[in-house]
Amino acid sequence: MARIDLSLSLCGVKLANPTILASGFLGVSPFTLERVGRCGVGAVTMKSVGPRPWPGYPNPTVVANEEFMLNAVGLPTAGYKNIEPEWEGMRKLKIPFIASLYGTSLEEYAEVAADFAARKPPLIELDLSCPHAKKGGHQFATNLDLARKLVEKVKAVTGRRVPVFAKLSPNCPNIGEIAAACEAAGADGITAINTASAMAIDIEAKCPVLYNKRGGLSGPALKPIAVKCVYDVYEKVHIPIIATGGISTGRDAVELLMAGGTGLGIGTAIYLRGIDCFEKICGEMEAWMKENGYTKVKQLTGAAHE
Amino acid sequence: MSERNDFPRMVRVAKVVWENPSTCTILFDERMDVKPGQYVMVWLPRVDEKPMSVTYAGGKGLGFTALVHGETTRKMGALKKGDLVGVRGPYGNWFDFAKAKKALLVGGGVGVPPLAFLAEEMAKKGMRSMFIMGARSKDGLMFEQRIGKAAELRVCTDDGSKGRKARTPELVAEALAGERFDCVYTCGPEIMMKKVFDECEKRGVECQASLERYFKCAFGACGQCCLDDKLVCADGTVFGSAFLRKSSEFGRYSYARTGARITLEEWMKHGM
Numbered sequence: 001m002a003r004i005d006l007s008l009s010l011c012g013v014k015l016a017n018p019t020i021l022a023s024g025f026l027g028v029s030p031f032t033l034e035r036v037g038r039c040g041v042g043a044v045t046m047k048s049v050g051p052r053p054w055p056g057y058p059n060p061t062v063v064a065n066e067e068f069m070l071n072a073v074g075l076p077t078a079g080y081k082n083i084e085p086e087w088e089g090m091r092k093l094k095i096p097f098i099a100s101l102y103g104t105s106l107e108e109y110a111e112v113a114a115d116f117a118a119r120k121p122p123l124i125e126l127d128l129s130c131p132h133a134k135k136g137g138h139q140f141a142t143n144l145d146l147a148r149k150l151v152e153k154v155k156a157v158t159g160r161r162v163p164v165f166a167k168l169s170p171n172c173p174n175i176g177e178i179a180a181a182c183e184a185a186g187a188d189g190i191t192a193i194n195t196a197s198a199m200a201i202d203i204e205a206k207c208p209v210l211y212n213k214r215g216g217l218s219g220p221a222l223k224p225i226a227v228k229c230v231y232d233v234y235e236k237v238h239i240p241i242i243a244t245g246g247i248s249t250g251r252d253a254v255e256l257l258m259a260g261g262t263g264l265g266i267g268t269a270i271y272l273r274g275i276d277c278f279e280k281i282c283g284e285m286e287a288w289m290k291e292n293g294y295t296k297v298k299q300l301t302g303a304a305h306e
Numbered sequence: 307m308s309e310r311n312d313f314p315r316m317v318r319v320a321k322v323v324w325e326n327p328s329t330c331t332i333l334f335d336e337r338m339d340v341k342p343g344q345y346v347m348v349w350l351p352r353v354d355e356k357p358m359s360v361t362y363a364g365g366k367g368l369g370f371t372a373l374v375h376g377e378t379t380r381k382m383g384a385l386k387k388g389d390l391v392g393v394r395g396p397y398g399n400w401f402d403f404a405k406a407k408k409a410l411l412v413g414g415g416v417g418v419p420p421l422a423f424l425a426e427e428m429a430k431k432g433m434r435s436m437f438i439m440g441a442r443s444k445d446g447l448m449f450e451q452r453i454g455k456a457a458e459l460r461v462c463t464d465d466g467s468k469g470r471k472a473r474t475p476e477l478v479a480e481a482l483a484g485e486r487f488d489c490v491y492t493c494g495p496e497i498m499m500k501k502v503f504d505e506c507e508k509r510g511v512e513c514q515a516s517l518e519r520y521f522k523c524a525f526g527a528c529g530q531c532c533l534d535d536k537l538v539c540a541d542g543t544v545f546g547s548a549f550l551r552k553s554s555e556f557g558r559y560s561y562a563r564t565g566a567r568i569t570l571e572e573w574m575k576h577g578m
Contacts, residue, residue: 026529026537028565035535047529047565055563059347059355062523063394064312073522078566085567204316204390207351271527272310 004286005296008042010240010263011163011188013096013122015042018257018297019278022244022267023048023100023125023167024073026275030089037095040279042263045098046090048127049116050077051108057212063200068222069268070200072215075102075127080112087119098165102127106146110153117158124162125242126154129169129194141194142172148181155186163188165242168233170196170225176232183237191242191265193229196222219268222246227259234260234302248272250284257297258304312525314349314392319385320367325448329373329416330383331361332391336368341400342424343493343516343544346370347524349392354378357521357539359493360396361419361449368393371419371448397524398543401514403428406488409435410481410511411457412502414474414494415446420516421493422449422456429456436460436481440474440494443467475501482509489514496570500557503550515550516543520563532561 006017020043026032027047036044056076063070080101090097099121103109109126116124128150129141140146151166158164166182168175170193179190195216200209208214226245233241243261247253248269256264269277285297294300321333332348340346340363348370349355356378362369374383385391401424403409409428413421418439428435437457441447444467453459461469462477470477475498478490482505492502493516506513519531519538526540534553536542550556560573 025527026532028529028561029532029567031535032529032532032537053564053566058353059522060314060349062528063314064310064523064525064527066310069527071523071528073528076564078562078564082566200313202314202316202351202392205314205351205392209313211352211354268527271312271523271525275526 003295004289006282006285008262008297010043010242011123013043013163015096015263017042017282018253018262018264019281020098020242020263020265021045021278022265023098023127024071025267025270030086030093033090033097034093036275036278037093039276040282041095042278043096043098043122044093045125045265046086046100048075048077048100048102049080049083049112050075050102051079051104051112053077053079053082060210063209064219064268064271066220066272068217068219069271070198070210070215070217071195072210072212074212080115090121096122098123098125100125100127100167106150106153109150110157113154113164114157117162120161122162123165123189124158125165125167125191126150127167127194129167129171141167141169141178144174144178144181147178148185151182151185151187165189165191167191167194168229169194170229170245175229176236179233180236183239187239189240189242190233190237191244192233193222193226193245196225218246219272220246220248223252223255227255230256230259230261231304234305247281248277250281250286250288253281253285254288254300257300258302260302260305262301312394314347314355314394316390317393319387319389319391321387322383322385325371327445328375329371329446329448331369331371331419332382332385333362333367333369334391334393336393338363338368338396340368340396342427343400343420344396344398345543346393346395347397347521348382349394350378350381351392353381355392357397357524359420359516361423363423371416373416395524397539399541401491401516401544403431403433403489403491407433408485408487409433410478410487410490411435411437412474412478412490412492412494413437414440414498415442417492417494417516418448421491422453424491425453425456436487438462438474438477438481440464440477440498474498475505478502478505482506482511487511492516495574496557497574503547503557506547507551513547513550514544517545517556518543519560530561530563530565
């Protein structure tokens, strides 16, 4: 029986398997990222770093059930000038990491990106699409022209040193076109998707549950939206996609790969299955591939397209 | 396994009891299976949600005790019978006393409530325990009668207004020198707990400390409450000597809401 090969290359960065810790989970310190690294993940994404210190929103910031998670953490950040210890810790990781950043204007994105690029992380991810940030956030990923300008501006400061992924939002009718605009502007990859805009109201309290009222939806309920968005993006671009949204089992992983994913962003599955969800999902993918005659994970990317 | 639901559930306040001038216990007519050391996330709609250690569970209903010191806890102190409050949990691990025969409990300030609950559970099992309670002054003490019924109580205050004029770690050192304890259980300011842990190490006595960080999700996903590679909200809040001994952050660092690592002294100034 042929060995199952889950390894891949993402813009030249070698991953042992396609699972990637999505931004915003367990990424506050490098110690917890290192622990995720011991749980069979292919790569980890830092919590997004912004231009200035910002505490995010008061609680409740994260609530969940078996169908979905809602969060409005609000992009808390120490600010890019205050994360020297984190960079040191990240460089010691035994697996590749993705440095995630955000701004509230084109200039701020470029400011943080210039600092990041000088540090040469394996990959950079631009969070263009946080649905609950006060300023900035998903306006950049829902407007064709803004998305193009932003990626152009960032690529002008990062140059060829570090591959840049643009993380897109499902809150738009044309994610495929937006992804194509990002590619034309120089993006090296697309992460699709961020959480979807959502809200929950406690009917006894007569009040939205999240302090910020509006938040982002993730988990199993997001998966069909993610599959459609990744499918749309794959039709329009030639650059690799980190498919993210509702993956909690090996079968979900295969589905998102077939939609067009090369890498797989995973976050809410930690809530449902524990930090070792990465090795569980990889094990299930391997078993499925074995049963269905696949030997390389690359064979699955885009397999559902005609 | 029952279906998971980590959304707040609205429950009505049954009673508010003031334990001292700045500390109140909020009680609910709720049966929840909670072990000493576990906590619930308590939500005041449109205000905030905070982790609160459980101080009563079982037959007496559910109760937590809050030190009134900021906007949210002030609003908790203003709650009246019949008011609606959101609760989710219980969360976290608990004090393990299955193997201990003689225990020393060490509570400082608002760290006392979960240990009062623990002392009662130990007494139910017929365990003998000593309880050292410390506060800045007599106005910071609480549950003296309740603890007195379950354990041998020793009280100290920084200003000597009640009990010995001493700090809790001094009384711990004396107690450990005087008798043999199987385990020391502590909850209070982390700088105090670090000193208590150091006394335990000198004597080779196992220690379990309930730690506090800023919590968001409470189920080990967001990472805000990290302590080395642990998540205090889900792996803790109770940590034993094996971890405390090798931890590079216990007694030294915490994480601000921004995610910046700060010293414990800065963190205490910040407040929660």
